[in-house]
Structure formats: C-alpha cells, structure tokens
Amino acid sequence: MSTSIFETPLPRSDLFLCSNSLVSQSFKLFDNSRSFRLKSLRPRCQKDRILYPKPLNFGFCRVSRRKRKPNFVLNSVLSVDKELESDESVGLGRSREYDAIVIGSGIGGLVAATQLAVKGAKVLVLEKYLIPGGSSGYYERDGFTFDVGSSVMFGFSDKGNLNLITQALAAVGCKMEVIPDPSTVHFHLPSNLSVRVHREYNEFFSELTCKFPHEKEGIFKFYGECWKIFNALNSLELKSLEEPIYLFGQFFKKPMECLTLAYYLPQNAGDIARKFIKDPEVLSFIDAECFIVSTVNALKTPMINASMVLCDRHYGGINYPVGGVGGIAKSLAKGLVDQGSEIQYKANVKSIIVENGKAVGVRLANGNEIFAKNIISNATRWDTFGKLLKQDELPKEEENFQKLYIKAPSFLSIHLGVKSDVLPPDTDCHHFVLEDDWSNLEVPYGSIFLSIPTVLDSSLAPEGNHILHIFTTSSIEDWQGMSQKDYEKKKELVADEIISRLEKKLFPGLRSSIVLKEVGTPKTHRRYLARDSGTYGPMPQGTPKGLLGMPFNTTAIDGLYCVGDSCFPGQGVIAVAFSGVMCAHRVAADLGLEQKSPILDAALLRLLGWFRTLA
Numbered sequence: 001m002s003t004s005i006f007e008t009p010l011p012r013s014d015l016f017l018c019s020n021s022l023v024s025q026s027f028k029l030f031d032n033s034r035s036f037r038l039k040s041l042r043p044r045c046q047k048d049r050i051l052y053p054k055p056l057n058f059g060f061c062r063v064s065r066r067k068r069k070p071n072f073v074l075n076s077v078l079s080v081d082k083e084l085e086s087d088e089s090v091g092l093g094r095s096r097e098y099d100a101i102v103i104g105s106g107i108g109g110l111v112a113a114t115q116l117a118v119k120g121a122k123v124l125v126l127e128k129y130l131i132p133g134g135s136s137g138y139y140e141r142d143g144f145t146f147d148v149g150s151s152v153m154f155g156f157s158d159k160g161n162l163n164l165i166t167q168a169l170a171a172v173g174c175k176m177e178v179i180p181d182p183s184t185v186h187f188h189l190p191s192n193l194s195v196r197v198h199r200e201y202n203e204f205f206s207e208l209t210c211k212f213p214h215e216k217e218g219i220f221k222f223y224g225e226c227w228k229i230f231n232a233l234n235s236l237e238l239k240s241l242e243e244p245i246y247l248f249g250q251f252f253k254k255p256m257e258c259l260t261l262a263y264y265l266p267q268n269a270g271d272i273a274r275k276f277i278k279d280p281e282v283l284s285f286i287d288a289e290c291f292i293v294s295t296v297n298a299l300k301t302p303m304i305n306a307s308m309v310l311c312d313r314h315y316g317g318i319n320y321p322v323g324g325v326g327g328i329a330k331s332l333a334k335g336l337v338d339q340g341s342e343i344q345y346k347a348n349v350k351s352i353i354v355e356n357g358k359a360v361g362v363r364l365a366n367g368n369e370i371f372a373k374n375i376i377s378n379a380t381r382w383d384t385f386g387k388l389l390k391q392d393e394l395p396k397e398e399e400n401f402q403k404l405y406i407k408a409p410s411f412l413s414i415h416l417g418v419k420s421d422v423l424p425p426d427t428d429c430h431h432f433v434l435e436d437d438w439s440n441l442e443v444p445y446g447s448i449f450l451s452i453p454t455v456l457d458s459s460l461a462p463e464g465n466h467i468l469h470i471f472t473t474s475s476i477e478d479w480q481g482m483s484q485k486d487y488e489k490k491k492e493l494v495a496d497e498i499i500s501r502l503e504k505k506l507f508p509g510l511r512s513s514i515v516l517k518e519v520g521t522p523k524t525h526r527r528y529l530a531r532d533s534g535t536y537g538p539m540p541q542g543t544p545k546g547l548l549g550m551p552f553n554t555t556a557i558d559g560l561y562c563v564g565d566s567c568f569p570g571q572g573v574i575a576v577a578f579s580g581v582m583c584a585h586r587v588a589a590d591l592g593l594e595q596k597s598p599i600l601d602a603a604l605l606r607l608l609g610w611f612r613t614l615a
C-alpha cells in the first residue's frame with residue numbers, strides 16, 4: 001500500500017467512504033484549504049451506515065472537526081458527502097464524458113460496469129446508497145453480518161460456463177473463497193413431506209423417488225429435460241442475444257444447442273412437468289421448487305430459468321462466499337476502480353437527461369449533471385421509465401412489458417441473532433416451510449424462507465450465536481396508510497407470528513434464544529434498495545410464453561440500456577449477472593469496442609421485437 005499524506009476539506013457531515021488500495025484519481029476532489037484527521041477506528045453501526053474499524057477496502061471513517069491536523073494516511077477517496085459532491089472541484093460536467101454511466105450498483109449494474117471497464121471503457125457507477133450491492137448488500141449489527149437478500153448463491157463454482165459470479169469476479173482479477181453447501185434447501189411441506197435437495201443429483205433423485213416411487217419415471221424425465229437445457233446453456237459462450245454477429249456465430253458453432261434453447265424459450269416448467277407427471281403432490285413439489293426462485297408456480301416459471309437453477313445446484317453446487325454475500329459487490333466495486341473506472345456512493349440519480357431522443361446524461365439530487373455516451377439503468381424498469389425518465393408517454397415496448405409483467409410482491413424479512421444451542425446438530429443452511437396447505441404457496445405470508453448462513457460460515461456471528469434470516473412474501477399495500485406506532489406494532493405482530501410458526505415446525509425454544517431482532521417490511525426494501533414498492537422483480541401477469549416476452553438490455557430510447565432483474569432472464573443474482581454480461585457486450589459493440597454490424601443489428605432488433613409480440 002502506498003502511503004501519502006494529503007489534505008482535504010472537512011466534509012460537513014463528518015463521514016465519507018475511503019479505500020486503502022485504490023487509485024489516486026480522486027485526489028483532485030480535494031483542495032488544500034482545510035484538513036481533517038480520523039477520530040475513531042472502532043467499528044460502529046448506525047441505522048443507515050456502517051463505520052469500519054480501520055481503512056479497510058471500503059469503509060466510512062469519522063473525521064474530527066476539532067483537531068484539524070492532517071495526520072492520517074489515505075490514498076484514495078471513492079465517495080463523498082453531498083457537500084463534496086456538489087463541490088466544483090469534483091470535476092463533473094459536460095466536458096468530462098464517460099463511455100457509460102451506470103445508475104445503481106446492484107450485481108447487475110456492477111457486472112455490466114466491470115465487463116465494460118475490462119473491455120477498455122471508462123465507466124462511472126452512481127449508487128444512491130452508502131455501499132455497493134443493492135439487494136446483494138449486507139449490514140452489520142452488534143458483531144453480526146447480515147446478508148440483505150438471498151444467501152443462496154448459484155453460479156459460484158469453478159466449473160463450466162455458467163459460473164457467472166466466479167467469472168465476473170475473475171474478469172477484474174478477484175477470487176473469493178467459497179464454502180460448498182451440502183444441500184441447496186430443505187423443504188418442509190404439507191402432509192409432513194420433507195425433502196432435502198442434496199448437492200449430489202443422485203442423492204436428491206433417490207430421496208424424491210423414495211417418497212414417490214410410482215412417479216419415478218416421470219420425475220426422471222422432467223429433471224432429465226432440465227439437464228438437456230442446462231447442458232445446452234453450459235456449452236455456449238454467454239454474451240448478448242441482441243448482438244447478431246455473436247448470436248449467429250453461436251448458431252453456427254453449436255446449432256443443436258441453440259435450437260434446443262430456441263425450442264424451450266417460450267415454454268414453462270409446469271407444462272413440461274405435466275407431460276411426464278400426474279401425481280398432484282409431485283406437481284405441487286415442483287411448484288415449490290419454482291416458487292423459491294420465481295415467486296410464482298411452475299406453470300408461470302420459464303423452463304430455461306427453472307432448468308438453470310434445478311441443475312446448477314447439482315453441477316457447480318451452491319457455494320457461500322466466506323465473509324458473506326456482501327463481499328461479492330465489494331470485490332466487484334474494487335475491481336472496477338482497479339480498472340480505472342469510478343464509483344460514487346450517495347449519488348442519487350433523479351433523472352436521465354434525454355436530448356434529441358438520445359440519453360446523454362443524468363441529473364443528481366444535488367443538481368449536478370453528468371454526461372456520458374451511454375446510460376445503463378440498474379434501477380427496475382418501473383423506476384427507470386416511471387421516475388427517472390421525464391416523458392409523457394411510455395415507449396410502446398415498455399407499455400407491452402408492463403402489460404405482460406407486474407411487480408412481484410416484496411418481502412417481510414426478519415434478521416435474528418440466536419443462541420447456537422437452539423439449532424439441532426446438522427441443521428441445513430436453507431429451509432423452505434409451507435406447513436398445511438399447498439394452496440397457501442403464493443399467498444402473502446403463506447410460506448417461509450429461512451437461511452442460516454452461519455451454518456457454513458461461523459465468522460458472521462459472535463461466538464456461540466447463529467444468524468437466522470427469515471423472509472416471506474408481503475405487499476407494500478399491507479404496510480401503508482398507518483401511523484408510525486401502528487406500523488411498528490404490526491411489524492412486531494407479524495414477525496412474532498412467523499417466529500412462532502418456525503418454533504412449532506423446526507426449532508422449539510426459538511423465541512427465548514433470540515439475542516437480536518431486526519424486522520424489515522416492503523417499505524424498508526423500497527427505501528434501502530430504491531425498488532418501486534420494494535418489489536422482488538417482475539412477475540408475469542398471466543401465463544407467460546416462457547422467456548419470450550422478457551426484454552433484453554436495449555430500450556426504445558437511443559443510448560439508454562437497462563440491466564438487472566427486470567431484464568432477461570429475470571430475478572436471481574446469477575440471472576442479473578448474466579443480464580450484466582449481455583448488457584456490457586451490447587454497449588461495447590455500440591461503443592466500437594466489440595464487433596458490430598449496423599445492418600444485422602437493425603434486422604435482429606426488429607426480429608426480436610416481433611418475437612416479443614408473440615408473448
């Protein structure tokens with residue numbers, strides 16, 4: 001680490017984000033008129049920000065107003081408070097053009113940004129919150145490190161072509177240590193049906209077919225079909241399906257695999273399951289398998305997505321990153337800056353600037369305008385087209401998207417710290433609980449997701465404790481129009497009910513073992529993740545034609561791209577990573593950093609537009 005002493009103006013709020021390993025390009029943020037020193041190196045957690053003990057890779061450091069001697073060493077500053085952001089010396093303005101601005105640092109945005117950066121583009125990521133990651137972020141309380149969203153990580157193995165998280169990290173020279181999970185999920189279902197999804201496919205198949213011997217052949221054929229699709233996907237080099245030179249090249253190199261995917265593109269898992277399986281209980285089990293990744297039943301879950309998750313969990317397996325899921329976004333953000341691009345936190349984009357029909361820049365909440373050749377929005381499509389674009393009319397494509405897809409509900413999430421002895425030995429890391437009635441699967445609060453990441457990585461909690469992350473679907477409408485007092489009361493009541501259900505079904509004594517409890521509602525998701533209504537992502541309004549109606553990355557606005565879970569192929573960390581790879585490839589082609597054929601482009605975009613009208 002290089003060390004140099006420099007002076008900086010004192011940020012008025014006393015907080016800024018610093019890094020000890022990154023470039024010096026941000027030095028110009030500062031003038032020499034004032035100086036500061038670090039006051040506290042103790043870890044501190046506040047309601048909405050995390051203060052780190054020492055200049056770790058990304059941390060917030062408190063500076064003292066009283067002692068103004070420049071006596072601390074830092075060698076870059078990545079993000080600054082509003083006061084600094086609005087400082088002219090930040091150097092933002094029309095003269096400073098980026099190849100791309102990415103709005104939001106969810107995994108989708110970060111993968112798009114890093115992939116572009118390694119292709120030679122100069123990228124600026126603007127993140128509203130204090131740390132990167134969005135739904136894949138983390139927070140710390142009293143020695144516990146909680147994952148904000150899911151702890152089930154697909155695509156994190158060292159095998160094949162579909163380990164997109166591993167590949168995204170490797171692209172910027174990062175590798176994370178992972179812990180293999182022996183099972184993906186333990187299902188606790190009506191009629192006391194208990195199924196563990198073992199890492200080994202044969203073990204899972206034996207367990208399921210032991211419970212339903214009469215459907216052995218049907219189960220074999222359904223999951224066999226999933227493997228056929230997974231193997232086709234795994235054989236391709238994954239890039240933008242909106243870029244014809246690549247797409248036609250893949251058809252030429254792997255015609256059978258591409259035709260297999262094209263055949264299944266408009267199909268849903270439930271229809272295929274029904275071809276082979278008759279027993280309603282097995283079909284309900286497959287609904288639950290799909291619901292945990294799509295929040296809808298199998299009849300509404302695209303077959304390609306179902307195959308991806310139902311097979312990757314056995315092929316590469318589910319692997320948990322040491323130190324928590326938040327490490328993925330932190331590593332990508334670091335990798336991005338290492339590549340010479342930039343990320344700013346507390347940078348709230350209020351609108352996308354469109355001139356002569358082309359997206360040319362963004363306007364921040366503090367009034368600053370930043371310009372770039374392309375704008376990539378990692379906000380949901382509802383936020384992008386409903387809030388960030390100030391246009392009277394929704395483009396036709398978006399109107400169609402909003403007809404086909406509605407916002408999936410959000411979640412009520414409960415993060416608990418519990419005493420370790422409440423968990424029986426060999427407890428699995430992830431559980432899905434639907435106690436009595438299959439018809440409650442998609443009903444709000446009907447089923448319960450539970451992850452215990454400390455089963456795999458005990459460093460996430462103080463010794464003798466575990467983390468329980470419990471979540472269940474819930475809509476924002478359920479939490480609106482009440483006083484703060486009633487809201488808090490309702491949070492307690494609903495959380496209490498869910499904890500009682502888990503106590504009854506899985507862990508007797510759970511309530512009395514709790515040492516820390518935090519409850520988040522859809523409003524919390526909306527506030528901290530900046531997602532309209534706190535939504536989990538898009539959900540088909542009716543029965544979709546598989547993935548056919550799902551938009552890719554280009555939009556009706558020239559120079560504006562979308563990335564993340566309201567783009568093909570949908571929700572999921574691995575899915576948004578793929579959307580990031582696709583987006584970066586299309587943008588790079590448009591920037592001239594990848595091969596491009598304008599004539600073929602126009603033809604393919606028209607063809608894809610036509611395909612979507614069939615959905």
Ligand SMILES: NC(=O)c1ccc[n+]([C@@H]2O[C@H](COP(=O)([O-])OP(=O)(O)OC[C@H]3O[C@@H](n4cnc5c(N)ncnc54)[C@H](O)[C@@H]3O)[C@@H](O)[C@H]2O)c1
Nearest residue numbers: 104106107108128134135149150349530564565571572573
């Ligand atoms: N509880 C959960 O488990 C949960 C909830 C929601 C989503 N998810 C999953 O998370 C993933 C979503 O990833 P993603 O990449 O699409 O996005 P994301 O929602 O994780 O990240 C988007 C990022 O953009 C930022 N942002 C939004 N609007 C902004 C603005 N105007 N200005 C600046 N920054 C802004 C947000 O702060 C956030 O960090 C999916 O896998 C989804 O399935 C999980």
Ligand SMILES: CC(C)=CCC/C(C)=C/C=C/C(C)=C/C=C/C(C)=C/C=C/C=C(C)/C=C/C=C(C)/C=C/C=C(\C)CCC=C(C)C
Nearest residue numbers: 150152261262293305308430431449450451569571572575
């Ligand atoms: C273009 C045309 C027309 C044609 C062409 C053909 C072709 C070539 C095609 C191709 C295609 C492709 C490549 C595709 C791809 C796809 C993919 C990659 C996909 C992916 C997906 C993924 C997913 C969906 C995932 C998901 C996941 C998730 C969501 C997860 C979640 C989790 C959770 C929530 C957790 C749970 C928990 C518990 C239980 C506790």
